[in-house]
Amino acid sequence: MGDVVSTHLDEGRREVISAHTRQVMAEFGKVYEQQYAVALFNSVRFEIEGGGSAQSQLLHRKDPLQDKSIFSGDLFQYLEENKKWRNRFIYVADSYNISYYENKLAHDRGLHPKGVINCAGYKALTSMDEYLELLNSCLPDTKAKAGNSPFLKCASSYLLILWHPYARHHYFYVRTEKEQKKWLAVFQDCVRHTNNGLSEENKVLTPAFTDSVRLYRQAKGHYGTWDMMCGDPPRILANLVMETLHQELRALIGPRLKGKLQQRQRDWMLISDAVYRQVLAQTRVQYEGLVQTCEAKRPRLDASLRTDMDQIITSKEHISGRIRALVHLRAEQLLRSNVQPYITSILEALMEPASRGFSEVREVLFREMVEVSKNTLNDGGKEALGKHMEKISMLAFHPVKMQSCYEKMEQLSLEGLQQRFEVSSPSVFIQRAQILMREQMDNAVYTFEQLLHQSLEGQSGEQLYKVIQRCQDRVLKKYDYDSSTVRKKFFREALLQVIIPYMLKQLYPVYSTELPKFKELIFEDFSRFILVENMFEEVVLQSVTKDIMMAVKEAAVQRKHNLYRDSIVLTNSDPNLHLLGENPIDWAQQYGGGEEQAGLGNRKRRQVVSMIVPEGMAPLPYGSCLEVPGVEEIPEENEAQMSEEVPEKPLRTLEYLHQQPLSATKSTAPKEPGSPDSVDGIRELINPVLEIVLPLSEEADDPVLTNGMVHLEEGQEIKAITTVTEVLPGDTAVERAIQELDIAVEEDDGERLVECTVDSDVELVPPSAYSSPRHHDDSGFQSPTNEHREEEETQPLKEELRAGEETVDPEQVMVTLGQEDNESNDEMGETKEDIAEDDSDVVSEI
Known part of the structure; x- marks a missing residue:
């Protein structure tokens, strides 16, 4: 395998790859430096003028996964080095990176993992046919059939494949369908989280980067959504480089590959992975240098902005008015004839699965809170309450429990609209909605914790049950309001993502020759903060915003979507609650239920998804995959809970053997x-x-x-x-x-x-x-x-x-x-x- 890579990626070709990467990064760097100044201007202006959306009723937890890990267990992994399957211990940390070890002992001893998988840009598959369909796109004029894959001889039909268009593919298998479904939920959650790698809390770097990527691709003729906007900025930039480099190398190297079809595809995957790793290492270094350069200029830019903010805003509004006058008629005509007739259809396609998904989040939340109240009433005492609250606190990050919510959104289909508006795939909207579902679930659970903890003083028995019921009703009311607000914002943003690129593609070629003359109207000192291309996009966005707002407002009237009307604004009914939100609650320590912690020995990080293996028991034969808990509850690490259809069976000890007949x-x-x-x-x-x-x-x-x-x-x-x-x-x-x-x-x-x-x-x-x-x-x-x-x-x-x-x-x-x-x-x-x-x-x- 190494010979294949070294043969087709010699020093000369690697230098060509490096040169191509430097060229893309140089072009992107110019755009980024311009957009960094614009993003800083918008941030400072928002800080001075204030404003924003309605206040959230639910509390937000800053670091929900502190001292937590997601999951760990055993899987069989395919090793390309020797074409064999090996048992590996898989550990998913709070970063959602998948680390695999030789065995659990190697992990417990703190040894370095055999490898780490960053799931950004991957797809989690369970079907060989689906995998081969994606694999066929790797090399031109090649078609593979299921069953003709000699490098994947597997003893089980329950496969788990992580596929990436550029990086290495990873193959796993388990022995039962139940294990496959639950591992798939974990892998999909890893992909979902790592794809959402840009922090919204950074009001300068994040918008500067996203706008730079969008403008760079538009300059190359690529409008609309982009599936590979996945991961952290260096990884997104590597995808940006590979978007053109991958096709060139495939046309150059593909015809020179030898062997059967599957062997050629396998060799190409190894070559593509080597190229991707080289490009990623280069983009990481160059992006960090680019950010350091811009951040070094930030104090001087910030001081200039605060001094001349009024003049900059006046100059920008004057130029924006002139651009609006230029493009107004054509933009209105395009909007009325080619966009307005489809707004309702796009909105309905988005709202149906999203509303079902957020409703399912509410149902799961309601069921879990009812279980807490019932179990507390039956078991009695705050110790039982602490035990159950410790379980529900990580509900939003339990991929199996949340799977039913995520599946509702995966039913989104924009068929018929994708070709017209150049939407490459609905996956961008699906993953965004799923991330919002998880955030709302965690906010609701965290608010329930704070309200309950605030009301527990001096309560017990029947009173404790009534307190839980009151907190439950208040949290559900807050969730209904916040989920409505979040969904309406999501619908507006999604409509803009669909419509604006289409309108820009139709309008920009018409006015591209006239826009440069507006640069002459900008003072040189303000030219870093006022860009004609950005103002042109803002004018186009403003022309369609009114129609989008009206469409969402009309949809809010329909009961089937469970949206609040914009005229309904809830004031914060718990003024002291936001003050309590800064203090995380350790239920196990304060109210008991921490017995499992005592049984964990030196394990410091508690898993969100626990293994069903009692402490002190010997491992299962052959390192069998330890099960993810079912949808019924979230068991802790030391709970010896097996599925209902499997009776408990004690291990055979030496005492047991002494009791058996000699012949046995x-x-x-x-x-x-x-x-x-x-x-x-x-x-x-x-x-x-x-x-x-x-x-x-x-x-x-x-x-x-x-x-x-x-x-x-x-x-x-x-x-x-x-x-x-x-x-x-x-x-x-x-x-x-x-x-x-x-x-x-x-x-x-x-x-x-x-x-x-x-x-x-x-x-x-x-x-x-x-x-x-x-x-x-x-x-x-x-x-x-x-x-x-x-x-x-x-x-x-x-x-x-x-x-x-x-x-x-x-x-x-x-x-x-x-x-x-x-x-x-x-x-x-x-x-x-x-x-x-x-x-x-x-x-x-x-």
């Missing part, structure tokens, strides 16, 4: 579920041991023992006396049963030898030292949810014994142990219930 401990051959382990299994089925059958005397009331029936050796005891009127021969039945058992064990051994040869390229983790041979995983891919199938299987030997007419009634069989067995039993202190070895003398008598 010596046998190392694995057995199929449902098969008896030894002769003890047969005896439990047919129950023949030490039972004496006596004829019933018609004259006597009690049965009479005669010397001719039974001869007892020293140390033997009579277990039961059964009276019958007829005795049937039973030697052959018992012997046949024992022979059936031996044949079944031999067949099991043969089948296991054959099965162990399958998928020999897969590295299997050794079974736990505490696991029983009966629980041995034949294939290496058994899910923990299938461990107890032996309890569901029928007993074939037992059924066969029931079927025949010649079988012996269990009450008519007596087994006499040999002298050697009796002596050994006496030495070991064992009783009649001990089991002889298969090669010991077994005598069956009537």
Whole structure:
């Protein structure tokens, strides 16, 4: 693999890549320096003039994931180096980067991970067909079919693939569909979070960067939304470089690749990843230098702005008026004929899934708060309340619990509108709405915590339940108002993102030759803060803003969208609540429920999504993937809670093995579920041991023992006396049963030898030292949810014994142990219930 990369990316070609990156960054840097000054002007103006949107009713938590991690567990990962699958321990930190380790011990010891995946720009897939469809776009004139992928021979159909148009692809698999769905929710949350990598709190750097990227792409003829606006600024700039570089390299290197189709695609992915890493390293260094240069000029620019703010605003409004007069007629005509007829359709397409998603957020929040009140009432006391509040506090960041909300937004379809308005994909709007859902959920949960904590003093019992109910109602009312405000803002921004690029593409070529003359009207001292291109965009935006505001206002009247009218403005009903919002609450420490923390040892970071493995228990065989909690609740790390369909099964300890018969401990051959382990299994089925059958005397009331029936050796005891009127021969039945058992064990051994040869390229983790041979995983891919199938299987030997007419009634069989067995039993202190070895003398008598 390294040879393929070095062959096609020699020093000369790498220098070409570096030169191309420097050229793009130089062009972008000029635009960025201009937009930085404009963004600083807008920030200072907003600071001086004030204004803004309506005040939020819900509180906002500054650092919700402090001292938290998202998830960790085991997955099988495909290694391209040796084309094999290996078990890896996956750890998702609060940064949502996916780190994979050799095993959990390596992570716990603080060793460096084998690798870290930044999910920005990735797509999480579960279908090989979907993956191959995306893979076909890598090289021109190549088509691959499912099943023709030799480098992905997998022992399971439950795949998890992270796909990126430029970077390396990552392949994982699990053994059950349940695990796949929950890992997919975690991966999608990682992608969602890292794609939203620009902080809105930075009022200068963020708008300067986004405007620079948009204007740079518009100068190249690319209007509309961009799918690769993902991640932090250096990664977005790397995507910007690769947008043109990738196509050039593909046309240059693609025809020179050798081998079969899949091999060529695989080689191209390795080459593309190497190029992307080189470009990313370069853009990171150059962007940091660009920001440092602009930040060094900021004090001087800020002082100039505050001194001349009035003159700058007056000059800008004068020039904007003249530009508006120039473009007004054509812009109005374009708006009436090509835009207005579609505003309602675009808005409806956006509002339907978004309203369902935010309604689902409210439902999930309501259910969780009801569970808190019910459990507190049933369990009683603040200790139970602290335990349940500790769980609900991270509800917004639990990907499985929030999945039902996110899925509602994924139903967004702009089909028919995308081509007209050049919307590359609805994913930009989907992920934005999902991020807003998560923010609103966290705000609501945090507000519920603060209100409840404020009202708990001196409350208990029935009063505590009423306090929770009052806080719940207040939070839901605040959520309804805030979610309405957030959605209306989202709809307005989405409409602008769809419409403005379309109008700019139609209008800018018409006026591009006339706009430069307006630069002559700008004073030189103000030219850094007033740019003609920005004012032209503002004029176009103002021409369509009125129509967008009216459309959203009309939609607010419709009840189906659950929006407040703009005339309804709630004042802050809890003036002291915002003062409390600065203090995070540790429910486990203040009200109990911190037992799980004590059981975590030295683990400092608590997981939002917990593993269902009790502390102190041995790991599951083969490092099986530890389950993400279900939608029913969010268990803590030390809760031994399994899914309802899987019964609890204790591990086999040394004490347990001492209690088992000698034959069971010596046998190392694995057995199929449902098969008896030894002769003890047969005896439990047919129950023949030490039972004496006596004829019933018609004259006597009690049965009479005669010397001719039974001869007892020293140390033997009579277990039961059964009276019958007829005795049937039973030697052959018992012997046949024992022979059936031996044949079944031999067949099991043969089948296991054959099965162990399958998928020999897969590295299997050794079974736990505490696991029983009966629980041995034949294939290496058994899910923990299938461990107890032996309890569901029928007993074939037992059924066969029931079927025949010649079988012996269990009450008519007596087994006499040999002298050697009796002596050994006496030495070991064992009783009649001990089991002889298969090669010991077994005598069956009537």
